[in-house]
Amino acid sequence: MIWVFLCLAILFEVAGTVSMKLSSGFTKLIPSIILIFFYGGSLFFLTLTLKSIDVSVAYAVWSGMGIVLITVVGFLCFQENMSVMKLISIGLIIAGVVSLNLIEQGTQSEPIHKSGPYK
Structure with a gap:
């Protein structure tokens, strides 16, 4: 269920970013209100994710998957340019996200150093 919350956080963040574009710098009321709703929802679901x-x-x-999705939305919906460098960069972001998940799932050993008030 925790990954469902993370996916919802990502989708809400992307919807919030689209609303941000549509709000034209908070000059349009409805997209501005929708922006606040989606970013609030994104942070809500991200907070639930951080429990586990x-x-x-x-x-x-x-953040990585949000960047990838909003780049695709920008290209498809807002006719933004897609270059080879953008595609390579998106590939690197995806590789980083996959690597972090593989590391997280593959290593359950004790960290080398853990200090501070949030042990």
Whole structure:
């Protein structure tokens, strides 16, 4: 269920970013209200995710996949340019997200050093 929450956080973040584009700098009321709703929802679901997934992994997946999806939406819906460098960069983001997930799932050993108030 935790991965469902993370997927919802990503989708809400992408919807919020689309609403941000449509709000024209908060000059249009409805997209501005929708923007606040979607970003609030995204943070709500991300917070639920953080109960079970390390913040480093959850945030990397949330932000990385958000970047990938909003790039695709920008290309398909807003006629933004897609270059070879953008495609390579998206590939690197996806590789990083996959790597973090593989590391998270493959290593359950004790961390080398854990200090601070959030042990």
